[in-house]
Amino acid sequence: MTAAPARTGTAIGMAGLTVRFSTRRSQTTALDDVSLDIEPGEFVTIVGPSGCGKSTLLKIVAGLVRPTSGEVSLLERPVRGPQKEIGFVFQKAALLEWRGARANILLQAEMRGMDRTKAARRADELIEMTGLTGFEKALPHELSGGMQQRVALCRALLHAPPVLLMDEPFGALDALTREQMNAELHRIWRETGTTVVLVTHSIAEAVFLGTRVVVMSARPGRIIRTFPVELPAHRDYAQVMSDPRFDRLATDLRGLLGSAAANH
Amino acid sequence: MTENALHTAGRQAAATATGTPAGSASTSGAGTSTVVGPPPGTGGRPPRPTLGRRAVAVADSLWRPALVLAALFAAWWFVAAQEYVPNYLVPTPGQVWTTMTEQWSELARHTLVTLYETVLGFVLAAALGLAAAVAIAYSRTLDKALYPIVLFAQVIPKIAIAPLLVVWFGLGLTPKVILAVLIAFFPVVISGVAGLRSTDPELLDLAATMGAGPWRTFRKIRFPNALPHLMAGLKVAVTLAVVGAVVGEFVGASEGLGYVLLLANGNLDAPLLFADLILMSAIGIVLFVLVEIAEALLIPWHASRRAGVSLTTS
Numbered sequence: 001m002t003a004a005p006a007r008t009g010t011a012i013g014m015a016g017l018t019v020r021f022s023t024r025r026s027q028t029t030a031l032d033d034v035s036l037d038i039e040p041g042e043f044v045t046i047v048g049p050s051g052c053g054k055s056t057l058l059k060i061v062a063g064l065v066r067p068t069s070g071e072v073s074l075l076e077r078p079v080r081g082p083q084k085e086i087g088f089v090f091q092k093a094a095l096l097e098w099r100g101a102r103a104n105i106l107l108q109a110e111m112r113g114m115d116r117t118k119a120a121r122r123a124d125e126l127i128e129m130t131g132l133t134g135f136e137k138a139l140p141h142e143l144s145g146g147m148q149q150r151v152a153l154c155r156a157l158l159h160a161p162p163v164l165l166m167d168e169p170f171g172a173l174d175a176l177t178r179e180q181m182n183a184e185l186h187r188i189w190r191e192t193g194t195t196v197v198l199v200t201h202s203i204a205e206a207v208f209l210g211t212r213v214v215v216m217s218a219r220p221g222r223i224i225r226t227f228p229v230e231l232p233a234h235r236d237y238a239q240v241m242s243d244p245r246f247d248r249l250a251t252d253l254r255g256l257l258g259s260a261a262a263n264h
Numbered sequence: 265m266t267e268n269a270l271h272t273a274g275r276q277a278a279a280t281a282t283g284t285p286a287g288s289a290s291t292s293g294a295g296t297s298t299v300v301g302p303p304p305g306t307g308g309r310p311p312r313p314t315l316g317r318r319a320v321a322v323a324d325s326l327w328r329p330a331l332v333l334a335a336l337f338a339a340w341w342f343v344a345a346q347e348y349v350p351n352y353l354v355p356t357p358g359q360v361w362t363t364m365t366e367q368w369s370e371l372a373r374h375t376l377v378t379l380y381e382t383v384l385g386f387v388l389a390a391a392l393g394l395a396a397a398v399a400i401a402y403s404r405t406l407d408k409a410l411y412p413i414v415l416f417a418q419v420i421p422k423i424a425i426a427p428l429l430v431v432w433f434g435l436g437l438t439p440k441v442i443l444a445v446l447i448a449f450f451p452v453v454i455s456g457v458a459g460l461r462s463t464d465p466e467l468l469d470l471a472a473t474m475g476a477g478p479w480r481t482f483r484k485i486r487f488p489n490a491l492p493h494l495m496a497g498l499k500v501a502v503t504l505a506v507v508g509a510v511v512g513e514f515v516g517a518s519e520g521l522g523y524v525l526l527l528a529n530g531n532l533d534a535p536l537l538f539a540d541l542i543l544m545s546a547i548g549i550v551l552f553v554l555v556e557i558a559e560a561l562l563i564p565w566h567a568s569r570r571a572g573v574s575l576t577t578s
Contacts (some may be wrong), residue, residue: 015283064469082472094466098488098565111474139565 010076011163011195012038012061016230017070019056029220030056031067035039036214036223043189045206048216054199058165059223061197062088075162086111087156087194091168093148095140101151102127102136119158126154129191130184148179153185153220157192166198170205182208183237190234203253206229208240213249215256224256228232335376355535360542363535375543377520381437382547385444386505390498393449397456397494402478403488414453422446423511430516440517442507448501455497459490492566495559502555508547521547 011047019031022264028052038044046054060072065081074086095104109119119243127133130150140148169185170178180253182205187194189209200206202204206213213227230245240246337357343349344356351359364371396414399406422443429439463486471481513522521544528536 017332059469062469062473064472081467082475084473086473088470088473090470091358092464092466094464095303098563107484108474111471111476111480141565152368174545234510 009040010037010073010166011040011042012036012197013073013076014057015071016063017057017060017067017072019053019060019065020068027115029058032220032222034070034221034223036226038195038197040195041193043198043211044214045210045211045212046197046199046214046216046247047201047203047257048221049218049257050201052216052218053221054216056217057165058088058167058199059198061163062086062232065225085162087159087164088170089149089156089166091138091171093145095148095155097140100139101132101143101147104140104151105154108155112159114159122158122160123154126157127257128214132155139247144171144177145173146181149173149181150184153188156196157188160192162195164194164196166196168199171201173263177235178202178205185209186235186237188258203250203257204241206253207246207249208237210234213253215253227252279444283449297318305552352468352532352534355538359535360538363533364542367536367539370545371524371539374519374524375547378506378513378522379547381509381512381520382502382505382551384437385441385508386448386502386551388441388443389448389501389505390452392445393452393497393501394456394494396449396453397460398451398482399489400457401460411457414450418450426511429512435516436519439515440509440512440520443504443512448505451497451500451504452494453497455493455500456468456490457491459497460486460494463489478488491563495555495563499552499555499559500545501547502551506544506551510544 014034014036017031017034018029020027020029022028034053034057036044047058048054055065056065060067061074061079061083063072063074063079065082073253074083096107099107105123105126106119108114109116127136130153132150132154135143135147138147140151143151153169156166170181173181185196186209188194196209198206198209207229210229211233215224215227216222217224217240227249229249231240231243234262304487304506341357344351344354344359355363391528396410400411400414406462425446426439426443429442433439433442467485467489468481471485476484509520510522513520514526517523521540525537525544528534528540
């Protein structure tokens with residue numbers, strides 16, 4: 001595969017990404033020839049069965065995993081090592097347990113050597129925006145899963161990254177908290193205009209949040225189809241859930257994922 | 265494992281003092297609400313235990329072992345005073361006390377010598393052990409080259425090296441300190457490596473995407489994360505350092521509690537033996553408590569040290 005065509009305005013470009021892991025006994029192909037271009041400001045959600053290499057895909061974009069073959073570019077620049085222009089959110093909040101919520105958010109600034117006063121102001125804005133006010137000093141173990149994930153989200157947004165990568169960020173939360181977080185993330189995305197790539201197992205989450213839904217097959221992970229989400233840019237959770245377009249797309253996805261899983 | 269029991273008792277006491285059952289740390293499952301709002305008036309933090317409450321907690325954790333000790337002491341007194349065992353074998357607490365006070369200036373001097381050797385050995389062992397742990401945790405080559413040797417060296421009975429050390433370094437301070445270092449080094453390395461390796465790989469990935477260099481990652485993430493393990497190792501190391509110093513004195517010395525012990529033994533001076541033993545134990549206890557206090561100051565956030573209070577559910 002040749003290098004990703006340097007189209008103007010591509011936030012993330014993936015061309016022919018293939019990843020093989022070799023263990024002592026066998027060689028597994030985690031990703032097989034994945035190509036995808038993401039425009040700035042898009043919210044792309046990736047759904048697929050467990051172990052289809054979705055997380056690996058995100059790590060490749062972040063420069064944490066090298067593809068066996070293929071090219072990735074982030075903001076028009078080829079990805080060679082760990083990327084700084086991104087915010088990364090994991091399934092686990094991955095907070096430092098000795099730091100309070102605010103100090104955990106500010107870790108981002110300290111590690112980057114950002115301007116202190118600017119970072120502090122930005123942290124306060126984010127704390128307010130995500131409803132963490134009053135919990136600035138609370139240690140992670142004093143916070144619920146949802147609150148911890150909010151802190152992780154604030155940390156990922158502190159340096160106002162142009163690209164936000166999220167690896168099943170709400171997977172460990174209960175259904176109600178998850179809906180709440182979805183609605184919040186949607187609002188944050190609208191307000192900041194960040195390019196977001198979100199990996200999820202939840203079809204509802206993928207459709208509600210995404211401007212595009214990418215469906216991947218079971219191992220080896222391939223892109224089966226990409227669906228544009230024909231819902232308004234400004235979405236209300238309850239309204240979307242009862243929207244016939246949501247239903248149609250969710251049904252399509254469910255059918256596709258069911259057959260994808262059955263074939264392997 | 266007695267210290268664990270102490271912690272648990274302390275934690276329970278602290279929890280009852282603040283009016284929260286210790287087990288209510290996580291009431292997850294059915295709980296779904298996240299935004300509970302800050303608890304009134306505390307700015308989102310549980311109230312820090314006051315000095316009085318802490319005293320109550322300490323007293324609560326201490327009275328049981330104190331009671332057992334008092335019973336043992338009473339038994340000793342009774343047996344010795346009734347001379348069920350002759351006094352040249354088991355002296356009465358009164359005789360030990362008299363020896364202690366009469367020879368206090370001498371005993372104090374020897375205690376300071378042993379204390380100095382122990383502390384020096386412990387500090388060196390901690391520094392060298394931490395350095396070795398960092399080298400092993402960071403370098404694959406050093407891990408493969410050093411770690412097996414460190415593990416293997418633990419098989420050598422270090423006490424048996426003591427005579428050799430005396431031959432090499434004479435009767436002064438050096439062989440005692442070296443022996444203390446040799447004995448105390450191992451738990452520091454093992455706990456340090458375990459601690460440094462226990463860093464969540466996602467945190468390290470995160471640090472990479474934050475563009476932080478290895479030094480910042482070590483200082484802000486890996487080292488603080490390793491502290492709970494490391495402190496456990498240091499607690500073991502400090503008590504072992506006493507053993508190292510005393511054994512070093514056994515083999516060849518002109519001062520120190522180990523030397524006094526041999527002297528008292530030769531003279532069949534049981535009261536002095538007992539007084540000496542009590543002072544040795546005191547060194548170990550005091551140093552252990554100091555490390556405990558350091559731990560409480562350094563890692564108040566760790567699970568082993570906190571009262572179960574969560575601000576939000578689920």
